[in-house]
Amino acid sequence: xxxxxxxxxxxxxxxxxxxxxxxxxxxxxxxxxxxxxxxxxxxxxxxxxxxxxxxxxxxxxxxxxxxxxxxxxxxxxxxxxxxxxxxxxxxxxxxxxxxxxxxxxxxxxxxxxxxxxxxxxxxxxxxxxxxxxxxxxxxxxxxxxxxxxxxxxxxxxxxxxxxxxxxxxxxxxxxxxxxxxxxxxxxxxxxxxxxxxxxxxxxxxxxxxxxxxxxxxxxxxxxxxxxxxxxxxxxxxxxxxxxxxxxxxxxxxxxxxxxxxxxxxxxxxxxxxxxxxxxxxxxxxxxxxxxxxxxxxxxxxx
Amino acid sequence: xxxxxxxxxxxxxxxxxxxxxxxxxxxxxxxxxxxxxxxxxxxxxxxxxxxxxxxxxxxxxxxxxxxxxxxxxxxxxxxxxxxxxxxxxxxxxxxxxxxxxxxxxxxxxxxxxxxxxxxxxxxxxxxxxxxxxxxxxxxxxxxxxxxxxxxxxxxxxxxxxxxxxxxxxxxxxxxxxxxxxxxxxxxxxxxxxxxxxxxxxxxxxxxxxxxxxxxxxxxxxxxxxxxxxxxxxxxxxxxxxxxxxxxxxxxxxxxxxxxxxx
Amino acid sequence: xxxxxxxxxxxxxxxxxxxxxxxxxxxxxxxxxxxxxxxxxxxxxxxxxxxxxxxxxxxxxxxxxxxxxxxxxxxxxxxxxxxxxxxxxxxxxxxxxxxxxxxxxxxxxxxxxxxxxxxxxxxxxxxxxxxxxxxxxxxxxxxxxxxxxxxxxxxxxxxxxxxxxxxxxxxxxxxxxxxxxxxxxxxxxxxxxxxxxxxxxxxxxxxxxxxxxxxxxxxxxxxxxxxxxxxxxxxxxxxxxxxxxxxxxxxxxxxxxxxxxxxxxxxxxxxxxxxxxxxxxxxxxxxxxxxxxxxxxxxxxxxxxxxxxxxxxxxxxxxxxxxxxxxxxxxxxxxxxxxxxxxxxxxxxxxxxxxxxxxxxxxxxxxxxx
Numbered sequence: 001x002x003x004x005x006x007x008x009x010x011x012x013x014x015x016x017x018x019x020x021x022x023x024x025x026x027x028x029x030x031x032x033x034x035x036x037x038x039x040x041x042x043x044x045x046x047x048x049x050x051x052x053x054x055x056x057x058x059x060x061x062x063x064x065x066x067x068x069x070x071x072x073x074x075x076x077x078x079x080x081x082x083x084x085x086x087x088x089x090x091x092x093x094x095x096x097x098x099x100x101x102x103x104x105x106x107x108x109x110x111x112x113x114x115x116x117x118x119x120x121x122x123x124x125x126x127x128x129x130x131x132x133x134x135x136x137x138x139x140x141x142x143x144x145x146x147x148x149x150x151x152x153x154x155x156x157x158x159x160x161x162x163x164x165x166x167x168x169x170x171x172x173x174x175x176x177x178x179x180x181x182x183x184x185x186x187x188x189x190x191x192x193x194x195x196x197x198x199x200x201x202x203x204x205x206x207x208x209x210x211x212x213x214x215x216x217x218x219x220x221x222x223x224x225x226x227x228x229x230x231x232x233x234x235x236x237x238x239x240x241x242x243x244x245x246x247x248x249x250x251x252x253x254x255x256x257x258x259x260x261x262x263x264x265x266x267x268x269x270x271x272x273x274x275x276x277x278x279x280x281x282x283x284x285x286x287x288x289x290x291x292x293x294x295x296x297x298x299x300x301x302x
Numbered sequence: 303x304x305x306x307x308x309x310x311x312x313x314x315x316x317x318x319x320x321x322x323x324x325x326x327x328x329x330x331x332x333x334x335x336x337x338x339x340x341x342x343x344x345x346x347x348x349x350x351x352x353x354x355x356x357x358x359x360x361x362x363x364x365x366x367x368x369x370x371x372x373x374x375x376x377x378x379x380x381x382x383x384x385x386x387x388x389x390x391x392x393x394x395x396x397x398x399x400x401x402x403x404x405x406x407x408x409x410x411x412x413x414x415x416x417x418x419x420x421x422x423x424x425x426x427x428x429x430x431x432x433x434x435x436x437x438x439x440x441x442x443x444x445x446x447x448x449x450x451x452x453x454x455x456x457x458x459x460x461x462x463x464x465x466x467x468x469x470x471x472x473x474x475x476x477x478x479x480x481x482x483x484x485x486x487x488x489x490x491x492x493x494x495x496x497x498x499x500x501x502x503x504x505x506x507x508x509x510x511x512x513x514x515x516x517x518x519x520x521x522x523x524x525x526x527x528x529x530x531x532x533x534x535x536x537x538x539x540x541x542x543x544x545x546x547x548x549x550x551x552x553x554x555x556x557x558x559x560x561x562x563x564x
Numbered sequence: 565x566x567x568x569x570x571x572x573x574x575x576x577x578x579x580x581x582x583x584x585x586x587x588x589x590x591x592x593x594x595x596x597x598x599x600x601x602x603x604x605x606x607x608x609x610x611x612x613x614x615x616x617x618x619x620x621x622x623x624x625x626x627x628x629x630x631x632x633x634x635x636x637x638x639x640x641x642x643x644x645x646x647x648x649x650x651x652x653x654x655x656x657x658x659x660x661x662x663x664x665x666x667x668x669x670x671x672x673x674x675x676x677x678x679x680x681x682x683x684x685x686x687x688x689x690x691x692x693x694x695x696x697x698x699x700x701x702x703x704x705x706x707x708x709x710x711x712x713x714x715x716x717x718x719x720x721x722x723x724x725x726x727x728x729x730x731x732x733x734x735x736x737x738x739x740x741x742x743x744x745x746x747x748x749x750x751x752x753x754x755x756x757x758x759x760x761x762x763x764x765x766x767x768x769x770x771x772x773x774x775x776x777x778x779x780x781x782x783x784x785x786x787x788x789x790x791x792x793x794x795x796x797x798x799x800x801x802x803x804x805x806x807x808x809x810x811x812x813x814x815x816x817x818x819x820x821x822x823x824x825x826x827x828x829x830x831x832x833x834x835x836x837x838x839x840x841x842x843x844x845x846x847x848x849x850x851x852x853x854x855x856x857x858x859x860x861x862x863x864x865x866x867x868x869x870x871x872x873x874x875x876x877x878x879x880x881x882x883x884x885x886x887x888x889x890x891x892x893x894x895x896x897x898x899x900x901x902x903x904x905x906x907x908x909x910x911x912x913x914x915x916x917x918x919x920x921x922x923x924x925x926x927x928x929x930x931x932x933x934x
Contacts, residue, residue, distance in 0.1 A: 012470050017387030017396050020380040020441060024399040027438045030422065031414035032402070043918045045666075048645035072922065078930055085933075100320065103313035110307065120488065121546050122318065126325040127495040128542035129535035130519055137324035139793060140339060144802050165741050167802075168788035179324065182317075183495070184443070187488040188450045194484055195455060225453035229446045233404070240407035243501075246747065250788045254932040260407050261502075265638035266749055267925040268645075269918065270413070277410040284405040285398075338819055340800040358631075413646060420647040427648065506643060510605050510650045511630045521610035521633035 039274035040065045049270055069271040073279065079259075083283060086256040089170075090238040093177040094185075097234045098227065100178070101185035105226075106219070109193035116194070123186050131180070135247050138176050142166040142248070172248035177238055184233035192226025193219070228291055236284055256280055325539075332532035339529065349529040353537075356530065362513035363534055366498050367541075369429060369514065373436035374493035380437065381444025381493075382486055386478070388445065389452040404442035411439055412506035419507065427509035435507040436497040443496065444489030451485035491546070498538070602627040604856045607640060607651040609633065609843075612704075614872035621863050627856060644669065649850035652857045655703050657841045658912045662693040664846065670699040671847040677858040680865035680885075688842060688882035691912065700844035701861050704873055705880040707910065708751050708839040709899055711794075711813035711831040713804040716742075727759035727834045730807055731778050736785035742804040744797070747789035749928045750913055751839060752779065755807060758836045764911040767920050776927055780934050789932070795819070798829050809841075810899055814878025831899045837909030842882070874900075 042050035042063065050063050073079055108119045126134065141148055144165060153163040166172055196219065204214045242257035256276070263273030331339045335346040353359060384400045387393060403411060415435045419425045459481070463473040479486075501516040508514055519531050604625075606613075610633040618629050632651070634640040637660040644664070656664060664670050675681060681701065688702045710729060717724050720738050729735050730743055745752055754764035756775035762768075787803070794806040799819035806813075813831035820829045845861050847854065863869055867885025874881045874890050880900050881887070887895060894900060902910065916924060 008470075013387065013391045013393075016383050017391065017393060020384035020387070020445075021396050021399065023380055024396075024403075024438070024441065027415070027418075027434055028399060028403055031411070031418040032406075034417050034422075035410060035414045043922075044645070045918055048642075076926070078926065078933065081933060082929060100317050103310050104317045107307065107310045107314040110310075116484075117487075117550055120484075120491075121543070123321065124491045124495060124546075125539055125543060126321050128498065128539045129325060129328055130516070130531060130538075131499040131501075132516075132519055133328050133531055133535050134324050136339065136793070137327040140327055141324060143797075143800075145341075145800070165787065168744075168790070179320070182321065183492065187492060188447045191447055191451045191485040191488050192453075195451065195481075225450045229450035232401070233443060233446055236405045239405075240409075247792050251783050251786050252932060252934075254929065257407055259929060261409050262749075262925060262928075264409050264413055264642055265636060267921045268638065268641065269922050269925065272922060272925075273410070277407055280407065281402065281405055285402075288401065288405070336823055338796055338799060338823060340796065340823075343823070413642065416643070416646045416648070505634075505639060506646070508632075510607075510632055510648075511603065513632075517633060518610070521635045 035274045036278065039069055039271050039278055040067065041271050042066055042068070043269045043271050048268075069269075069275040072272060073275050079276070079279075082254060082256055082259055083279070085254075086239055087283070087287075089173065089177065089255060090235045092174055093181060093238045094231050094235045096174065096178045097182050097185040098231065101182060101189050101230065105186050105189035105193050108190050109196070110198075120187070120190060123183050127183055132243065132247075134179065135176055135244060138172070138179060139167060139248060142172050142175065167248065168250040170250070170253060172250075173245050173253050176244040176248045177241065180241070180244060181234040181238060184237070185230040188230040188233060189223065189226040192223050192229075196222055232288065232291070235287070239280060239284065328532050329536050329539075332529050332536045334529055337528055339532070349533040352528075352530045353533045358513050359515075359518055359530065359534060362515045362518045363538065365429065365512055366515035369432050369436060369504075370494050370497040372433045373440060373497045374490050376433070376437040377440030377444050377493040378486060378490040381441040381489055382448050382482070384441060385445040385448025385452065385485075386482075389449050400442050400445045402442070403439045404446070406439075408439070408500070408502040409506075411435070412503040415503070416506040427507060429509070429512060431507045431509065432504055432514065435503050436493075436500065439500075439503065440493035440496055443492050444486075447485045447489045447492070448482060451482050455481065494542070602853060602856060603630050604628070604853050604860060605650060605652045605851070606631045606860070607634065607654045609655065610635070611877065612655065612843075612873070614876045617864075617869050617872045620869070621860060624863065625856065625859055629860070644848070649848075650852075651848055652851035652853040653860060654846055654848055655843050656846065657843050658691065658693055659915045661700055661844055661846060662915055664848070665694060665699055669848055671849050671851070671854065672698050673701065673847065673861075674858060677855075678862045678865065680862050683865050683867060683870070683883050683885040685882050685884050687907070691842065692914070693912075694844075700846045701865065702882040703843045703845050703864065704870075705840055705842045705882060707810045707833055707880065707899065707902070708746070708755070708808070708841070709810055709813065709831055709833045711798055711806045711808055711816055711829055713798070713801065713827050714830045715827040716804045717830075724830070725832050725835050727755055727836050729805060729834075730786075731756065731759050731782045733781065733785065736782060739804050740785045741787045742802075743786050743806070744788050744790040744794050744803055745786055745807040747791040749924055752789075752807070753924065754839045754911075754913060755834075758834070758838060758911075761836070764837075764839055765914045767916060769923075772924070772927060776931055779931050783931070783934070799823070799825070801825060801827065811877050811879050814894075814900070818878075833899055833902055833906050833909070835909070837911065840880075840910040840912050842912055 038049060044050050104123070108116055111119060140146060143149065144167065149166050152166065156163055200218055200222075201214055204218050209217060239255070240257045240260070242255065242261045245253040245255050245258055260273055260276050260280070263269045263276060327339075330342070332349055333345050333347070334342060335344040335348065381400075384396060388397050388400065412435070415431075415438070416427075419427060419431050425431055459477060460473055463477045464470075468476070499516060501520045504514055504516055505520075508517065515534070522528070522531065604627055606629055608631050613631075622629055634643075637657050640654065640656065641660055641663060654664075678701065681697075684702055688705070689697055691697075691700075694700045710724065710727075712724050712729075716739075722729060722735055722738065730745060736743065745755075753772070753775055756778045757764055757766050757771060760771065760774055760778065762771050766772075790797075790806075791808075794803060794808050795812045795816045796819070797803040798806050798813075798816040810831060813829065817829040817831070820827065845864065847857050851857060865883065867883060867887075868889050870881055870883040870886040871889030873879055874886065874894060878894060878897075878900060881890065898906065
């Protein structure tokens with residue numbers, strides 16, 4: 001690497017990192033700044049925003065900048081409770097996805113090379129159909145007249161328990177969330193597992209490690225980057241999701257995504273919607289940095 | 303080998319079943335002789351006939367495809383670059399910028415982009431604004447996958463290439479890219495499916511007079527979705543399958559030609 | 565999937581793709597432009613105009629009607645609030661129209677271009693939103709009411725003409741888990757307020773608390789807050805009672821009948837009164853095709869054209885001339901065409917101001933979390 005002058009490194013860095021940086025500065029940072037400003041404004045009487053300067057025709061009326069939306073957020077523990085609940089659902093979804101995705105990703109990574117692409121394709125294919133249609137399909141599967149519900153309720157009856165309704169419940173929301181986000185766990189896991197050198201496992205075997213030990217000592221630690229990025233890709237989008245609780249949820253399934261959507265639509269309170277989103281982004285970033293810290297810590301242990 | 307994988311196969315079969323049972327319902331009901339997606343009544347091609355005479359729905363499917371292809375292309379290129387840059391160089395700003403759109407609720411991104419397009423750029427909304435919006439939120443997904451692939455990869459490979467006199471570009475083209483190709487493909491697929499499905503951001507950034515599939519479908523909910531939507535979903539899946547297979551064949555064709563040349 | 569089958573799939577799918585592309589390529593917009601035709605951009609609910617009506621209008625004006633859809637008034641308002649422009653005509657619901665008028669976002673109508681305006685029942689003109697109808701012409705209306713499984717209600721001996729059915733635990737315990745209410749703050753609050761004997765637009769904090777308590781007490785018996793799938797769930801028999809819109813109940817009843825279920829879906833306006841949502845045609849200021857838009861409005865005011873929508877989706881119809889063209893079983897349905905007595909109990913929703921909206925949203929979050 002002796003030929004690398006600092007200048008050529010800088011140039012390469014600029015060439016690789018520059019275009020995405022520029023794109024995101026324009027199409028993400030500026031719009032986000034607009035939204036941050038929004039959180040310091042008054043909501044417009046009809047939705048949208050109240051003017052910054054005093055309207056000429058109106059003596060009274062609120063205008064200019066304010067922190068009242070923040071004050072409203074912190075005036076009650078209500079919103080913190082919605083956050084907590086949403087994080088709980090996101091965590092449960094992430095764990096369920098991990099549990100389901102890992103064996104499949106491992107199998108794909110260890111299959112013969114010519115079958116791998118096909119198997120990955122089979123994971124993605126269902127997602128080329130329409131999102132809502134897939135969620136509605138779950139409404140059918142979980143509905144009270146479905147085979148699944150009948151089997152479940154027969155089992156419950158045998159155990160002497162009351163029949164349960166699957167649809168319109170937190171369980172249905174979880175199933176829907178897992179279904180919608182599963183590929184986001186499988187793909188990063190697979191791309192990570194696929195690069196593992198089989199020689200490592202053979203070496204472990206030669207050293208007398210049993211199957212389970214080989215997994216815990218070799219495969220699992222090596223796959224952690226994949227686990228973390230998959231978890232991020234599931235955990236975070238679940239927080240913003242509102243369609244799944246809308247369709248499959250019951251009377252208590254309100255998540256932060258529903259709340260934010262509602263501020264922009266039903267309530268037409270953009271400033272408060274922005275505050276909620278900023279709080280969500282901050283919460284997510286702190287979770288992400290915690291995870292990154294854990295990942296680094298885990299990476300250091302042998 | 304087989305025995306060692308027996309439990310894996312079992313678990314994987316269950317996961318595939320989980321993925322495909324709802325899908326089977328979607329496909330089967332596209333042939334169902336009932337307006338309600340509720341129980342099997344009888345076989346019919348009626349919904350496909352309805353679909354093929356529904357110019358608006360077809361135009362919407364076409365537009366959605368164009369958007370999804372363009373956005374996933376853009377997001378894959380930019381996301382791959384971002385993933386590489388974040389992994390290779392110690393950057394502070396880019397990682398936050400790349401991952402933040404993933405963390406942002408869709409509706410916020412939709413409204414803020416709409417405000418930006420209209421009030422800052424003074425852009426006429428249309429296919430382009432939708433493509434830009436979709437690219438923005440897909441970049442992060444691609445970058446995260448690319449980075450997961452690069453992490454823990456043997457750096458000595460790249461160093462060896464450089465030591466052997468390969469330029470940066472050559473190292474990228476002949477060493478790095480082939481190594482990260484599975485992640486690139488996975489990212490592209492993910493972006494495609496995200497884009498073709500997105501309602502919220504699409505609604506806010508679309509222009510007038512251009513039907514787009516998720517909007518057509520989502521707004522039908524008011525009157526209950528008909529199996530026509532199942533039919534269009536089924537065709538879209540077939541189409542995706544075809545595109546992927548064609549791409550895979552082209553790739554393996556190119557690979558074998560390259561191998562022959564050496 | 566066997567590997568041998570794989571080679572056949574791409575060609576199969578490519579065929580489908582080509583067919584789609586070919587059909588999709590016949591872009592009507594491009595066609596119309598090529599023919600030098602004009603395009604009228606209508607921002608509307610999906611399925612809110614009969615296809616044959618569109619065809620006849622296009623033939624009569626030599627232009628094309630291009631529709632964009634929204635699923636919610638609020639989506640439409642949010643998009644317009646951010647500055648989206650170019651729609652020639654919108655069909656908002658009363659309170660959304662109220663907002664648009666007060667924002668100054670609409671063009672006044674030229675009544676000389678609307679000779680058929682006389683067809684509208686005066687009861688639907690001169691609304692509080694738009695006195696003298698300077699900006700709006702009524703298009704259709706829906707009533708928020710109760711839909712139910714007729715046989716089940718008879719079997720259980722439950723009353724179907726009162727909000728008590730969805731609010732009183734003594735009724736609810738017999739239909740637990742078989743009831744949904746709308747996932748809408750305003751609609752559910754209105755139903756509760758009406759049941760308590762207040763106005764649907766009551767903004768008194770004490771009355772809201774009363775309504776919230778009523779809702780919290782009834783909530784354990786409800787299956788869900790649902791605005792999306794109750795049509796189907798009613799029609800297949802999974803739900804027995806749903807709080808929803810008259811159009812949707814019309815569809816559910818039709819579906820249940822067509823699929824030969826052993827029961828019928830009925831719907832009625834509770835005697836305590838209910839919400840009436842009047843949708844009107846309005847012209848946004850940013851629209852260009854003013855002449856064409858007036859032509860469309862007048863066309864939709866002709867009895868036959870107005871009737872087609874009602875025959876299609878069972879919407880309420882403010883057009884007197886349309887009555888003759890509406891199928892008799894719809895025209896005689898008292899939930900769609902209420903008699904004078906029932907009509908007196910119907911209220912249109914007015915917008916709350918911004919601080920009331922914020923408080924209502926908090927109350928709604930609290931209710932849902934309980």
